Amino acid sequence: MIKKGSILLVEDNPMDIELTLNAFEEIPLDYEIYVLKSGEEALDYLFGRKEFSDRQKYPLPDVVLLDIKLPGISGIDALKTIKTTPIFKRLPVIIFTSSQEKKDLIMGYDFGANSYLDKPVSFENFLTSIRTFAEYWLTQNIKPPLDTNKLE
Amino acid sequence: MEKYNTSDKDDPKNQRLRQIAEKQASLMEVPDPSSLSPEDNIRIFHELQAHKIELEIQNEELRNTQEELEKSRVRYKKLYDFAPVGYVTLNEKGLIMECNLTVTTMLGINRMELINRPLSKFISPEHQGIYSLRRKALFETGRPQVCEILMLRQNNPPIWTQMEMTLGHDLKGNWVCLCGIIDINDRKEAEQKLQKINERLSVLHHIDRAILSAKSPESIVQAALDGLWKLVPCQRITVIQFDMKKNEALVLGSVVKGKSEVGKELRFPLTDIHLIDEFRHGKIRIYSDLLEYPKKKTQILNQLIAEGIRNVVNIPLMFKKEIIGTLNLGASVPGWFTDEHVAIAKEVAMQLAIALRQACLYDQLKQYSKELEYRVAQRTRQLEWANKMLEEFAYSVSHDLKTPLRAILGFTQIIARRYAKSLEKEARHYFENILEAATHMEELINDLLKYSKLGKNAISLIPVELSKLIEDVVSELANSGVTQGAEIIIDPDLPVVEGDVTLLRQIFINLIDNALKYRKKDTSHRVEIRAKRENKSALIEVRDNGIGIEPKYQEKIFNIFQRLHSQSAYPGTGIGLAIVKRAVHLMNGKVEIESTPGEGSIFRVKLKIARI
Structure with a gap:
């Protein structure tokens, strides 16, 4: 079965990963979800480094769902790298976090996050969030061209 | 002829005159006496006699005049002399x-x-x-x-x-x-004395000014020594400070043979100073000649003698009957120092004592304020650190606590959704308990976050229309269902206050939610929101006819986590009123409670009326 596309879920907490995958199952969704547990892994995946060199196996995602608090390279650092790399700068990156700290909000938006979603505590709200996200970013939103071309 | 002779005939002066006259007469042509008739002789004789009498009268007059002259000459001479x-x-x-x-x-x-x-x-x-x-x-x-x-x-x-x-x-x-x-010696001496006094005054004045404008003890002593040495030239002048606590004397400065030295930190024990107790009473000590001083001499006095000092004056530096040191003069000539020298030194000593004391106090003050500054800075650092820790704590609450809670809630709900049917009734009940507890924990965490976030953002005080704000708050509460079964009366004439919109919303959400929550059973519940104006401030009242609060709890209810009722009777987090209190304080307002158990409570918030 060929999937419609793929989502990159960058999240280090196994419970949250399981909850998110569960929520996506509930929708249900015809997208492949690649789970990456650190900022390094996420960047390695996008740049096709190390075990992710096979683009057939690890295709570029349609959207990145990015946690902020990550071990090593933080979500914000990863976001910065993505948005300053010409071929990835249009790739939608949605921050998905339980932090509502002003400094995280400011940095998130300033470094080019396309959206900032709160990770709700209650599963009901969590489901709603994931559903809304999927509906908007995977259905409504028109995907950007991922190349380095500029307007003539 | 005898009878015509004057009584002064023997007078050598008269004799000399006679001789001159006779000589001259002999040269004159003398007529032949034989040719003279007796009538002629009688006539001539008569002539001569008359002439002689005339001369005698003239002589008498001359003598009288001469006498007069002599008298006046003597008088004049006396006058002259x-x-x-x-x-x-x-x-x-x-x-x-x-x-x-x-x-x-x-x-x-x-x-x-x-x-x-x-x-x-x-x-x-x-x-x-x-x-x-x-x-x-x-x-x-x-x-x-x-x-x-x-x-x-x-x-x-x-x-x-x-x-x-x-x-x-x-x-x-x-x-x-x-x-x-x-x-004009007296006048001149007086003039010179005056000039000297003036000079002395001006030097003293100069010393005073130098002393008073100097800040450190060293510069004060320098000024005093330089000035004093000009007025009282001598072999050596020293200023010594006593430290009674350490039982130590410190040489603050000296002028030896016109060369001044200050701040050499030369110290010696107080016991080396001869008869120090005399100084304590402000007594000046003068040794007009050290060699003639009969008593046993201290090491210092012997040292002075070795230096050739004979005449010594010690003047205690007194401040308010307390001795702080001595001003010491030494000269190599016995009895060199005059009363005036001592008087001048005394005046300088007086000023010096005051200035040194002041400098000492000033130093202490500086030291204290430095210490205080240091302590304040340290405390500030500690508080800043504590505050940062608290913020970090709140942050970790927001993230780290929420994450496991999300897992608890999430998986419990997944089980409830997917496996509820396969669970036994008892197990289902326990799962519901877990859900309820976890949901309450979520509320707690959210309220705690709200509380810790208060004031973290900048507060902007602007005119806020309360009637609009309260209406919004009430409709928000109505959406969540808490207004059900209660009558809410809003004063149509609520003021425009000066406040921060976010904080005001927090205040009234919590107060009205509270007022709605603590209801009495079996009575129709009513909540009123009214305003009173007092000068420049407004008192906003949120009044209910609920269960009320006992007086002993009325102060405590604003403390964080303070709850008066069980979770089952009246659910809550115990943070709401703490949020109210903090928000009100952040806007420089006041919040009070008036309550009667069984009749209801009134919360009053005092805010500034906006100037429009």
């Missing part, structure tokens, strides 16, 4: 031709030693120039000359005089200088 002004007559060469007694007493020199000697011999060397200049000018111009001249005296210090020279001539018609000499 005893005049209050000395008179000297000088010839053109400046030799003394004549002088009165006043001059001789004035100079203490015999008249014989003055006559025929130049006046300049009796004039002090530094005034020779001016004297000869004036004398020359007198003879050249003929105009009177006046000058002040210091004249030398026998066996006495020089004397100040005022010389008034006028031109005259002697009996032979030669030009002479008539010189009046007035003793």
